[in-house]
Amino acid sequence: MMYQYFNDLAAGLQAKIDENPEKTNARKKYVREVAKLGSRLYSENQSIAWCGICVPFDLLNVMGVTSCFVEFVGALMATNEIADHSIVLAEQAGYASDTCAYHRSVTGAFLENILPVPDFVIGTSSPCTAGLTVMENMARVMKKDLFVLNVPQIPTDQNVRYLADQIRDLVSFISDHTGQALDKERLKEAVQKTNQTRSLLLEIYDYAAMVPSPVNSKLLRDFGIVLPLFFGTDGVIEVCKAYRDELKGTIDSKKSGIEDEKIRLMWIQNRIQFKTDIDNMLEEEFHANIVIDELNTINWGPIDPEDPYEGFARRIISLPIGTDIEHRMKHMKDLAEKYKIVGAINPCHWGCRQGTGSRGMIGKGMKEIGIPVLNLEVDCVDSRNFAPNQVRTRIEAFMEMLENQ
């Protein structure tokens, strides 16, 4: 059933794209890639891996492994309003209701057997150890082998070499399970594609930083965290080119992402995944625009196609929510300056170390550069923990405060 759903979605989108390729918006191409991934995950005859967020997906794509990080499944379930049922199942199985709902939803889903059974599981200690325990549990319940990448927080040369060695071991682990050796020429080509994607993303983010911004609050939501799933493929290059051209077109035609942009905001970490009226409210009532998400960033250099392992390692360690607070704050301050924001919104996702756990340090750090931060006490996945009126009051008050400053 799920295979059919994703397959039909991907085919339908492709038909629409073929019908009018010149007028296809970038978002359609992006969703098509997600649908194709969903379709492959539910196909037979595919090597499948459930993973942590910062696994080098370009490497897995080259090795013929269809893979996805589990938090994305939780996000998709919330977007499609089917997460609550799985969350309840996880809680009935004994998971505390104040733990992360990305993980509760995916745990409920695999306990209910609605997730494809993987061939193996790849966990990462970054960005959170709670995610790693989900992977450990998944591997145990599904009786599959687990490989863990222990990701250091600081990008010293020694740490990079340490992680690079683990990625080399990961290649052996995958080969042992798929029976396929790594094709070095294909890896080289994939890394070149990743580098091309990187360049395109830099262009996209530079366009987004313009005043007024050609993006609106929705256009690039969760872009930087989801897109790596498709690194090393032609599909992601097509998606990025489409976004780049779309933004350039908006700028060339002297249009902007939202009408009369007055307040420029940064969104910290991930968005709220179920439907809310926050984006519309910001744009329509306050002419406020989320021009940058914390994770929409490229703070890693081009990767050497001849020897990509250290490049992969540097990229993994550079994930803002996986690094230490000093690096994370510097990153946020750099974004604040580049994107000329006047305020930031931190959805303090219930049970999240990076969201709720660091909110005091983030608030203090941003205050140092004169940027106020609104802490929203929300759950980004479990809609039962979302109080719309309470959230509205906090956002309205924040907007009033920014308007008056």
Next chain:
Amino acid sequence: MYYLGIDIGSLSCDAVLIDENETVLASSVIPTGARNVEAIQKVKTHVLDMAGIQESELKAVISTGYGRNRVDKRLKAVTEITCHARGIKASLEGTGLLIDIGGQDSKAIKLDTDGKVKDFAMNDKCAAGTGRFLEAMARALQVPIEEMSELDHGATKNLTLSSMCTVFAESEVVSLIADGVETNEIVNGLNRAIASRTISLVKRVAPELSNESVAMSGGVAKNSGVIRALNQLMGKEIKVPEQPDTIGALGAALIALEKSK
């Protein structure tokens, strides 16, 4: 012409009517009850009758509070954070930090020298330490809420009560009563629990309080026991305006006047 501010909270519905000289002509506080639209009409009629003016003489109405979008014929709905800040500027000039504890939420609001909101923090996911919390505790103690303010006198033990959850705190109060603990000790413990929770909010927006003039508005500010606990734990005098429960409505009325100019 006249300007009306209406603050529709979860527990009370407040209105303040002013003229173009910012003079308060009438104010009223009534329970919101289950139907806030009826309460809005009632409180509006009440202040108009008190001042002896017709609704047609109103130039602008600003609404605030959780029911702010339920007010008809409003010029604008403005949040209670902005309205309380404006109201306290008019009542206690020079306030640098305002604590507002209402029926279901509490706020610490940092003000600039013009009385504008510079920063604010609100209670997290639960309403412990708010007006509802006090109501529940008064029920558990079987004392009228109005009498709670003076029931802490003579307490010496500085009991620590759970401030995490209203339900747990209520159960704790019942246990303490059963154990024979004096009412004044329990009430003092409750006040200290509210104060402790409030100070956490305050510290988020104003880590250093030594140079701040601190005031408190909202219905809970009428409870002098809570004020005493705050004074003690903060080591600072908390100023309370004459009518703390209508500060939000006053701010709304003043904003109505300013927006009409």
